[in-house]
Amino acid sequence: MKKWLIGGIIVAALAVGVSFLWPLSSVAQQARYRAPRAADGKPDLNGVWQALNNAHWDLEDHVARQGPLVSLGAAFSVPEGSGIVEGGELPYRPEMLARKKDNLENWISRDPEVKCFLPGVPRATYMPYPFQIVQTPSQVLMAYEYANASRTIYMDDKLEEAPNDFWMGWSKGRWDGDTLVVDVTGFNGETWFDRAGNFHSDALHVVERYTRTGPDHLWYEATIEDPKVFTRPWKMSMPLYRRVEKQPSLGEYICVEFAEELMYGHLRKRAASN
Secondary structure (H helix, E strand, C coil), rough: CCHHHHHHHHHHHHHHHHHHHHHHHHHHHHCCCCCCCCCCCCEEEEEEEEECCCCCCCCEEEECCCCCCHHHHCCCCCCCCCCCCCCCCCCECHHHHHHHHHHHHHHHHHHCCCCCCCCCHHHHHHHHCCCEEEECCEEEEEEEEEECCCCEEECCCCCCCCCCCECCCCEEEEEEEEEEEEEEEEEECEEEECCCEEEECCCCCEEEEEEECCCEEEEEEEEEEECCCCCCCCCEEEEECCCCCCCCCCCCCHHHHHCCHHHHHHHHHHHHHH
16 A cells, blocks of 8 residues: 555656656757748748637636627637736736726627727737738738738838827837847727727737747747836737648638628717717
């Protein structure tokens, strides 16, 4: 009996050790990976990519819960998910946390996604739809399946600041070794981070990092700064996966026709308030 107990303890200890060392080994392998090169010698990020997580429901850890319309049953009920926010919780200002909770309670009528508005950055990255990267030395184009959204990342150090406010922001890129770094400003403050009511203001500043960590993997990080809404900057991170089926491409999800009445109602309310 004692031998069995000792053996069990040894096996458990080995299992813990392996589980602890595996992430370190994985990180080491990623650090050694050298991505294929584009014509200009930079890492080749071209391809169709997709996130495989539940962050589009809620950036933070969350349990399964009933959806906004009980009549839909399991459809649009929220599946459990692990958070992608470093530190676990978003550092809201107290008065802004109250607004977030109110957004959640009224999600079905307030979420810009429901109205088919452009998703913004970083939300477009982890919605449950693929997106495509087309890379050139002077520009990187990102095209998203949802709502035919797109944005251009300008690889020009002398580029001026955002000339206006945009749903998808104004993106300036540079290379930090083998990582594409994208500085995004010029947001209109109308988008959300997820379906849980997490939001930002027009002061949002996002710094994204895209790193090839394997033949079919990108590591994505985004640092978020918005002093109007949060007490400090915070960070999210996740893997992105290449779509490897034969000739992968983006489908057409032009959702405007499904949400025209909601969109026009929103625009009429905005016009009335101005």
